[in-house]
Amino acid sequence: MIDASVASIFREHAAHLGKQVRVKGWVRTRRDSKAGLSFVQMSDGSCFDAFQVVAPNSLANYASEVAKLTAGCAVVAEGEIVPSQGKGQPVEMQASRIEVVGWVENPDTYPIQPKPHTFEYLREVAHLRPRTNTFGAIGRVRHCLAMAVHRFFHERGFFWIHTPIITGSDCEGAGQMFRVSTLDLANIPRTPEGTVDFSQDFFGRETHLTVSGQLNVETWACALSKVYTFGPTFRAENSNTARHLAEFWMIEPEIAFATLLEDAQLAEDLLKYMFRALLEERGDDLKFFADRIDKGCIARLEALVGASFERMDYGDGIRHLEAAIAKGRKFEFPVSWGCDLQSEHERYLTEELVGRPVILMNYPKDIKAFYMRMNDDGRTVAAMDILAPGIGEIVGGSQREERLDMLDRRLDEMKLDKDAYWWYRDLRRYGTVPHAGFGLGFERTVIYATGMANIRDAIPFPRTPKTCDF
């Protein structure tokens, strides 16, 4: 008797034929035949396909237990792997023993029925939704993409840097942050001036959850040359859209001795590597997404892996938009050089004009962050966004300002406190070097790859405004 996953049985079914095997999993459906047997469809999550166990009524517990199995029951099935007499699977198990490990106490109210459910409903039962086809597939796709990220960087000599989750600087700039505190909210200590006395807080200062590992990882890039972070990130923005989470995962590489062009190439190579891995390793799950979620998802991935991304200067993007307007294309918001592109503008460029991901580069300095490197024209910075059809911004990156005088000028312009950035400025004083990096939203990548419509269904337990269940 050997223990086997469903994936291994299907992957090497010839080798398993005739063998006594033990499989453990959860029942999807049970179909009875009065020829004296039941078909128990079970899944252990190791692959997309469920496994058919044929249970003859000669089993000791057939009438008392097997015939009463319903969706969700946990079972251990033992028996011989035989060629299937029916269609739909190459092999199946002729069971000699089925042990019911865990019953479903009330089948009538088991939340996951063998029928299509809405994703909104499944979010309310997030503890059980991984047992569905869709979320099982999402889980395996996430894993595949995450492993591909680490492989990609490892193969290229990058080091994975574990930047802090808790940050003591309020200088990260990228929007609202979650406070981290052990102070008693009902009895907040005050300074003589009446403000909150954070010196009595756990860290002796005000602290928050990170909104980006970038500033920290830049320090390691200026030592180990090629580094990246891959971890959770937190934004306290009150964003209620299908593309925003309060807690999400982000990949942020940072490369020393590099310019914006190398940064953009790295982002393109990474995305292609991730999607190639997905096409090679998760064909079963992708087929499901293509069948039931988004017809074009496999073709889209194959096209993306094979074609180079469109590179476009911000100024050219504006000119394309203005040309479209001149031809009668209507937009809700006006377009002119210097304005931040609206979602509708980004969608036009990537979905209508190009039909592929677009790398938009060299944005006006006034709409970008302080740390982005000033271009020689004095009015644009070396920033790049990658816009993907159906998603919008999937990557945001830049070459960093490595010249201290230029950085200080930008900090002053934006009225930021230079002292708060003392260690970030130190990097520019001690062996400064041109460097660049970007942030890739992991869940947005999952959405893009699978065609899932809502980012809340691309992460096991979504956190969004007013929602932190489970």
Next chain:
RNA sequence: UCCCCUAUAGCUCAAUGGUAGAGCGGGCGGCUGUUAACCGCCAGGUUGCUGGUUCGAGUCCAGCUGGGGGAGCCA
């Protein structure tokens, strides 16, 4: 946070201001090497919450809460 839509059985949805229904799922029975199985019967509801209009509210109105779509912010 703003605009729009929405909330009915375990799930997906019906129901002109007039006795709340169907399909799926569940239970029981029948049939069948079945595969979203099929056929019959049965059970299952304070119509999201609070208030209002009305002889009468699932239906109309107000507020609240949750969900969805769009926008902003961004990954």
